[in-house]
Amino acid sequence: MNGKQLKNSILQWAIQGKLVPQDPNDEPASVLLEKIRQEKERLIKEKKIKRDKNASIIYRGEDNSYYEKFIATGMVKCIDEEIPFEIPKRWEWCRISHLFLHASGKQQSISNKGNGTPQRFITTSNLYWGRFVLDNVKVMNYTDEEIKKMFCNKRRFACM
Template identity: 75%
Template sequence: MTADQLRKSILQQAIQGKLVPQDPNDEPASVLLEHIREEKARLVEEKKIKKEKNPSVIFRGEDNSYYEKFTLSGEVKCIDEEIPFEIPNGWEWARISNIFQINPKNICNDELEVAFIPMEKLSAGYGSNYSYEKVKWSKIKKSFTHFANGDIAFAKITPCFQNRKSAVFEKLPNGIGAGTTELKILRTFAETINRYYLLYFLKSPYFIEEAIFKGTANQQRIISGYLENKLFPIPPLAEQQRIVEKIEEL
């Protein structure tokens, strides 16, 4: 097994609950989902985010099958064929679009000095490495992808996507920035998902190798909806931390 194959194997084991032992004393992921719903409702009430068009909840029925319930319409459908692998007790499945903000916007003073990150300053591989240029917000607030401290970014275009160009942005000047439009940005709701667990998910074979692209041979991007509809395995928060620590130890 090559070093690259080993890294892929470790990340795949991590998101399937096979990398670290489960602890029955951990608060289950269902509690995290409830916290996310509460935080989203608060932000909608404060007009900081828009209300979702058709949110859903995924649950396991008495027949052991997985179902998705759309909360506005009340429609329920079996999604067994979509479930990619089994997860441990205490974990939950959710659609990416239901548990993260995607491509949020920044509002700040035009004269503020912020980070600008073109694609070449975002490193490929399995770490979280990047550099930035300092520029005034007025120069980049339009026609670029916004992000802030704590956001997770990944390249949506080939071959940068397959090369795992992705990172958790931290210690940005004045806490915000913008970059290439070929980035997708994810923002967590409160402290419900460990940002590095999400980063390692985005680098996992399950996320990378199942992607569908469109465009010309030289410039393809992941299709609209691939990220939003992707099923995300959520461990208890304490286990997320243990997973991240184990990955970084290895």
């Protein structure tokens, strides 16, 4: 086994929850996902975000199959073919859109060029498999409100 294969194996074990023993004292993923749902509902009520029309909950049925229930319609469908591997009992599958909000971004225009504070930001051109390339990081002005909405803070995280 070469170094790359070893790295890939370790990453695969980690993704599947097999790299370290599972701690039964850890909060189950279902609790965290419920907190995320509640936070999104609060932001919707405050009109800070819009409701996701495709929001869903993934769960395991009594027949041991995985199902996805779409909140808006109540429709349920079996998604066994989408589940790539088994995960530990206290883990949960969810759509990545459940974990964070994605925006198409901001564009610099003449109207906002002088407003706000210059901030460095990365774009998709800075992202490569397994790494960031930060040779050409751009700068654009952001208002205080935009910074609150879009920049990472201690309660936000990135998925790689």
